[in-house]
Amino acid sequence: QCATSPAKATQLVTVVTDLVDELCNSGVTAEELSRAKRSMYGSMLLGLEDSGARGARLGISETLRGSVTPISDYLAAIDAVTQEQVLAVAQGVLGSPRVLAAVGPSAQGNESPNEAPPGMQRLEGLEFLL
Numbered sequence: 460q461c462a463t464s465p466a467k468a469t470q471l472v473t474v475v476t477d478l479v480d481e482l483c484n485s486g487v488t489a490e491e492l493s494r495a496k497r498s499m500y501g502s503m504l505l506g507l508e509d510s511g512a513r514g515a516r517l518g519i520s521e522t523l524r525g526s527v528t529p530i531s532d533y534l535a536a537i538d539a540v541t542q543e544q545v546l547a548v549a550q551g552v553l554g555s556p557r558v559l560a561a562v563g564p565s566a567q568g569n570e571s572p573n574e575a576p577p578g579m580q581r582l583e584g585l586e587f588l589l
Contacts, residue, residue, distance in 0.1 A: 486546030
């Protein structure tokens with residue numbers, strides 16, 4: 460999800476497309492994966508400081524699995540994620556043809572659904588559905 464002005468829309472789409480392509484081609488670095496894991500650990504552990512969140516976790520775990528999954532199991536699952544797994548998921552989720560959804564003023568006279576809206580360049584591999 461991104462927001463920008465119409466004047467910078469083409470630049471934004473180009474930057475995001477390049478980043479997604481790089482992720483699908485190269486995956487994440489060891490440092491990026493380590494940072495993501497630390498962020499997930501921190502979010503999970505900080506979330507446990509709230510009694511409501513703890514109760515919700517226990518109730519959902521018991522309801523869906525019939526038992527409470529220990530926090531150590533969640534942390535071990537996060538720790539077990541590899542760069543290769545991240546690459547495979549990125550390719551599976553983000554590697555398919557892309558579609559751009561934009562909210563804004565209607566482009567009058569834009570008859571072709573694959574024609575770039577006014578103020579935007581046509582970008583190869585990006586389909587416009589208007």
